Amino acid sequence: MPKKVTPKETPDPQGHLGDSIQSLADRHLAFGWWSLLIFLTLGVVLELLHGFKVGWYLDVSNETRRHMWTLAHAHGTLLALVNLAFAFSLKGFGGHGGRGLVTASRCLIGAGVLMPLGFFLGGLVIHAGDPGLGIVLLPAGALLLLAGVFLAARSFRTRRTE
Template sequence: MTTIPAESSFQCAKRHLQFGWWSFFVFSTLGLVLEMLHGFKAGLYLDVSQETRRLMWTLAHAHGTLLALVHLVFALALRGIPALGRVHQRLISRCLMGASALLPGGFFLAGIHFYAGDPGFGILLVPPGAVLLLIAIALVARNSAHDAPPEEPARGRRS
């Protein structure tokens, strides 16, 4: 049986920085598209019968943008406090990635096809995404309380 080597905090931070910045780009672009639909008074977005779509897509934009910022903060925290990622790093990372797909994705899909003012079936992705986000937040909060072991002084150097 082979074991998968643990990912370093640096590698994890790099992945979350990249994911965070690209997510920020994608969801900011979605926000711009929504503003354009509003500005051009597009019926598929502004008609009274499309209120559910407008709400779901706005929630997708807001949650996606906020989660992108969460990835950036997590990456910077990993770089600043390496002990943060030592315990459950892989689980935290996967939970954040899953939440970033399920929460905004569920809201967006729920706004594509909706039924008599009720969100579409994509809304079923939102609760699992929220649970993943809460797990990640709880683990980060718990791990942030752990002190990092003191760094050993470099050998051969006198202070």
């Protein structure tokens, strides 16, 4: 008796080695929810540092640290929501994502890691009011975000016109 082929196992008709839409959506749902938990927790920790008037965080000489960590929290939370939106957007697609959506997926997850990590690491060690070396991750994360959004928009536009 032949094995029943599920949509997840169906080969990509365009010959791409892309992941199935469901596996992409599942990956972004998991990444988005876990990221949201992590960065909301960071926000609570920052509020506690503020509430307990921790000098290492609040002193004027640590303004850059406070700013960098606030940006890490904000960008991490926003990018978690972007990943969740991407996952929910994929529900309208059928079959496989093709190369564009798979690459968009990888870019969005990369941006979700690199951008907040760059801000956070940049705030760990301050050099005369300037962020630490970790901030170099930020431009790479920003480029990944731009590429991911572009590729997703193009993939969804292509699907709409088919």
